[in-house]
Amino acid sequence: MPKVIRRSQSRRVAGRPAADTVDQQLKLRGIADVLVVLNQAAGEPLAAAVPGARARSTFGAMALSMSATTVPVATDPAGGLPMDLMSLFESPYEASMEAESASLTLRASGKRKRPIVSPAGGEIVPALYLDRLRMVLGSVSAGGLKGLRRHNLVKRVEAIPDLSLIRPRRLAAAQPTPEINWGLSRLNIPALWKQGLDGEGIKVGHLDTGADGTHPMLKGAFAAFAEFNYIGKQVVPDPAPHDTDIHGTHTAGTIAGRPVNGHRMGVAPEASLVSGIVIEGGKVTFRILAGLNWILHQGVRVLSMSLGIPGKADVFLEITNVLREQGVLPVIAIGNEGPGTSRYPGNYATVLSVGAVDDRDQVASFSSSDKMPPPPPPARIVPDVIAPGVGVISCVPGNRYMSMDGTSMATPHMAGLAALLFQAKPGATPDQVEKAIFASCRRSSGMPADRANRGVPDAAVALSNL
């Protein structure tokens, strides 16, 4: 997915007259915002003039609007400028990256300097380097100003004119990812980890868009992988685990993602995945049926299906019965179309249906909920439970990570929890595990019964119920 460039903000340097000078600013504030025009031979690319300079931004394009004229300029905020030049800037020009997708962290590296660094670490951005304009924007003290004026690459130093600099602020939305996803804590999953439950020995079925087996979170996580053709025949030879989209890798990561760099996103990080590509392409019903049939040959205890077809139809009803009879608990998303809607087979009585809750304990507005007519009587509310489905961070293909919202994201949380419970009690039936989960649920004030049904499970309570 390309980076989304938005949230640029026009920031006018408040209260500063257009005609002020660098020296006036220094006198008033002890620091001055300066525009440094670099020396460059006519026609010579800056990259050649400034050793190490890169032509394009590593973080994303930025736009500069000067006076009344807007001049979009690609910049390189890290600059690649010589260190002796960069070191003259007093504090980082808040060359905040706008890409919502980028997660930058501010790292204090001294009392006065707060260089912006990339998440990979080490990419110092002391000033905003406008490569096409051959200029650098930054803040300097009197000493830095003196150094700049003497530097052989500097043609001149000016006060920043009364400009309207279109640039994003420091990233607000790009918080560093927590070491443990909020959803795992909300479900009290770490309490089960502490008891040594990690899903080891449990196979979890995963029918989705596939999953990227090369992602560090999913390496070694697959017990089996299959792709099905239009009628549901397995593609041979068995393909390596891959994703036709990003959805399946994300959901697989939530079920059984291994820890990466200390970040824990998988509920059952030692569980094995039995993953099949059934979404998209061919006849979806054929492919889902084939995937379910294949799953039943793989010895799984839990099935996670973050898929569904809008409406009510009993096409898969008997099959979900077979899953239960074969000792498999089907955990299925209810849909993202809001109140009064649901998808099948997530709305069947024979599956554990999952809606989404956010980190404020509110049912997500998009989370489907529905009243299903009997049989069996009485009318049932779906979903059965709600689970973390807003701001869920997990892996996506290409060694990347994404935050997503959806009941598709809530479902693998519950599948992972069921895997932990099956590990704790291998002889348990799907009904027993489901009952234990249901009995652990609690609803808070932000969870009306007709939207949340039983509410959010608690892993530790579910284990004690088993």
Add this chain to the structure above:
Amino acid sequence: MNKLSSAAKIDPDLWAHIQAAADPSTPIAAVVKLRAADPKRSRLQPQETGRVTEKVLDRVRKKLGEKEQDYLVLDMFGAFNLVAPARFVCEVLKQPEIASAFSPEGEESAYIPPRNVKEVHLKVKS
């Protein structure tokens, strides 16, 4: 394709597809469930499903002198996926081993699009 006499329970959508076929050779998709040999059971046993499916298809092949386009045995469900000319499907549905059938058509996707998708980067621990 205007007449179907079958003891099987046929989904109206499938019947509509068969009837709407421009000619008898138009391919039709169907999920066909086999009748359990033991009336106490709700479905055919996995080990019998492949055999009965092949028996039914072979009988129809011989009768019509043509083959299905493709099929897949769903052994765990006592059923099979079938794509075949409309007249072939129609003949299959008349066989005594067939309990029910439905159309897999109509749904192009089961994908539930996620919302608010944002890329994030892990903070690297030093």
